[in-house]
Amino acid sequence: NAPRDEVSAGFWKDVGVPDDRIAYLPAKDNWWAAGPVGPCGPDSEIFYWVGKNLPPAGSNKGSDPDNWMEIWNNVFMEYNRVDEKTLVRLPAQNVDTGMGLERTVTVLNGFTSVYQTEIFQPVIKAFEAVSGYIYGNNEAKDTSVRIIADHVRAATFIIGDPQGVSPGNVGAGYVLRRLIRRAVRHGKKLGVDGLFLTKPALVVIERFGKAYPELLVNRERIITELEREEAKFLETLQKGEHEFEKMLPNLLRNPQKIMSGRLAFKLYDTYGFPIELTLELAAENGMTVNREEFGEAFRKHQELSRAGAEGTFKGGLADQSEATTRYHTSTHLLHKALRMVLGDHVAQKGSNITAERLRFDFSHPAPMTPEEVKRVEDIVNEQIRRNLPVSMVVMPLEQAKADGAMALFGEKYESMVKVYTIGDFSKEVCGGPHVEHTGVLGRFVIQKEQSSSAGVRRIRAVLQ
Template sequence: MIANELRKAYIDFFVERGHAEIPSASLVPENDPSVLFTTAGMHPLVPFLKGEPHPSGTRLVNVQKCLRTGDIDGVGDDTHLTFFEMLGNWSLGDYFKQEAIQYSFDFLTTKLGVPTDRLAISVFAGDADAPFDQESYDRWIACGIAPERIAKLGKEDNWWPAGGKNPGPQGPDTEMFYWTGAEPVPKTFDPSDKQWVEIWNDVFMEFDRQTDGTFAPLSQKNVDTGMGLERTTAVLQGKTSVYDTERFTPIIHAIEETSQTAYVTHKRSMRIIADHVRTSVMLVSDGVHPSNKDQGYILRRLIRRAVRQLHQLNDREHGIGSVVDACIETLEPSYPVLQQRQSEIQEVIAHEVAAFEKTLTKGLRAFDKLFASSGYVGGEEAFTLFSTYGFPLELTEELVREKGMGVDKEVFVAQFQKHQDISRSGSEKKFAGGLADHSDESKKLHTATHLLHQALKMVLGDHVAQKGSNITQERLRFDFSHDAKMTDDEKREVEKIVNEQIQKKLPVSFKVLSVDEAKKKNAIGLFEDTYAHIGGKVKVYTIGDAKRGVFSREICGGPHVENTGDLQAFALTKEEASSAGIRRIKAVVGDSARKALSIKNR
């Protein structure tokens, strides 16, 4: 079974059982500054796990795009990927453990034909916070799983999020493992044996961990499951590596062609290139561009690591374009938008590759100077080259080896860890659950984004369309289609319009409408986009009312303030180019906006 067949079989199985198919959310969380990327299928659904009604009902299924940066250094082995797809089904206060486990067992054994003899299970062993998961254990026994094939493990293994130390929705889980080794299959399940590969995880969310560490029951019991598409495809095909499936072989072939080297002798390098370029393609498609901050920094790092590996394969021309095309070709059946954006994706990645050529040149010069002055380049010097020029440690090591010496990697790692600890505090944090910011400030900034969008249309024209957004605790960032730099007059007019709507103290409300109803009401939104396919329903936020007129009507998932007066004030802080035909605005509200406006008016 190939990946696209598994994807279809999974969706069909759960749709037949009353689940509504919903689209994947973006890799970049729209309203959650606590994380850089969507790391799990549950991430976009947290408000609904906490009890907010979902427009599509209580049973959902989808394939979610996910990205986990913690796996970057592990890429190159058989299983680690940065970008992957997660098959998932949810029950929002509907069915619970009995039905969820039965669905999982039936799909594996009946739909996929997995022999029960090759399955093993783990369940939560229980602790001071929650009891042993007897119900899940009994259900698996009833399905025909032998007791010696069921392991009872603690929070680090059978709780989601792992360890149960972060606030938000969570609970015990049960995991399914497949024996990938030779016959005979062991009669007992040893979780430490790597030949048992995890393929599916059913999470039973019944707790909401408070900030003080206590566990409160959720208003409803939920089920959140996750099956890695790439890993399960490999297992079903009898492959030991995800890179040996049809999802990657065309990409690796393109790398062999451009580098004129063989995969069999350069597996690790080619796997890194395949993974990193594939992830880069998906990030650019979701509106991320290389930069030195946040998501852009991760994209930059991925592209540069791929270029470095091509360099090791003696591909000095860095023919990454053909690899990009191969990635798009393999993913396009699932994500047609990739073909529409192929030129933009190629342009963004090619530009970063060209920029890194300059980095390589500068780094080589700096290396020569360091070595000439001291006759030595150690761990500290290697980190200086890395942090100042983006010069990869691997390249420094290669150059030092040519001099008959070595780099003290422990010193480098210590310096890197120190740097990472400092930057991580404001960067990617483990997903703790929650649109991190249901906080007042986030709601204000998100509402301001709607006002800004409409004001830009009024000042610049109807061609303006949102191309991306990001909200932190301090500011909003809004990318939009427009060819020219905004004039000072245009910026002042946009600010004026937004502040007028704030002073009017307009009400903000929402309704769940059908796509046709939303179109008739002229709601702003791409109807091919995420919200347009949530069971045929969309959430439409309206700013204004019949009495004072409607200023904005836009498809959105929230959260928002209830009155524009809560924003107090609005100010643009920056307007710049994001990419060809795309402009970027940064803005603030409240006291920060008042201060910014005061400075402008002096």
């Protein structure tokens, strides 16, 4: 129920843009919203001609969409969407603007796609070498190649980040898993058998490593995580197909030939089997899938995922009693000891602290050996015996990071943060509370080390 955005059109005309270069597109193109409800408004997009020669008179994104590439967008946040029929004006309005840097590089080089630039071409060449398919010969296959190149690059950066996540079923790990598995699925569509993701990933590391040295530092972790997830997914595909075959006799008895969304989601959630493959297998057997029912189950899964992400980094304290405060300080000692024994890839993924014990989740690709567990335990107890002082200062977040303080990936910090330092041993951004000296903690004992999720381990420990 918002009016057509004549205001933006008027400004474009005022600066000399001719009428036939201005296209009024439908809401699906010229309206941005954060979701079904919330801030939203019209957007004014800037396009660059990528067709041959000069654009003819009357050519614009509306009349000639294939020859115009969007390079910039301005979203005018004017409204709050209360429901699907009601918009109210926001009391504080703003402009959200952004330029596509890679698209700008594309047009400056006279290309029509970012995949023609030096950003993606080496990655595509690496995939050509393992697949035998030469990019540019078939549009449908080219789409798969572009998806692989984009997703492998994204996955490489996500895993290679200093606080990088591992593939999992919730939160950021779930996003990473979807990227990797979609790339694998498109590789299979192009006839690639076996593992292949590491080849283009190594090119990403080599090409971007100078600007992003963390990729070089975490090279082994990137390769290990990609290979593990790719192998796991290939096994998943086999299991999913087997489970579908087991379901098939009962499904074929349904006269409507409709597979329930509940069963499709079970294949997806339990076995990681993509809905797209379920649709293909169903179609091959003369059936359809109840997508609406699947979508409802998927939305519930997303809500649980978001809820889990929001609750991951809240300190994990049941209360702020003397006992939980002691355990909280112990997690800082444990975090640093784990990094000393296992490597700098270790990052806290969550904690849960009660008056009786601590539970600490951290990134690590494999079970700890008994020797590693013992070394971590000994290091923590050594710092307790040293009776190190615990101090706190408030400083800007960027200064804290520059001073070497560890901060939790994904946590939303204020501009000024508390930094707790434990003697010469540990420094972390943290809200507290903590003991004043480590000597009051007692003896630290690791009771169990186990898997929490893919790429995440869990330690349970007590103070005696």
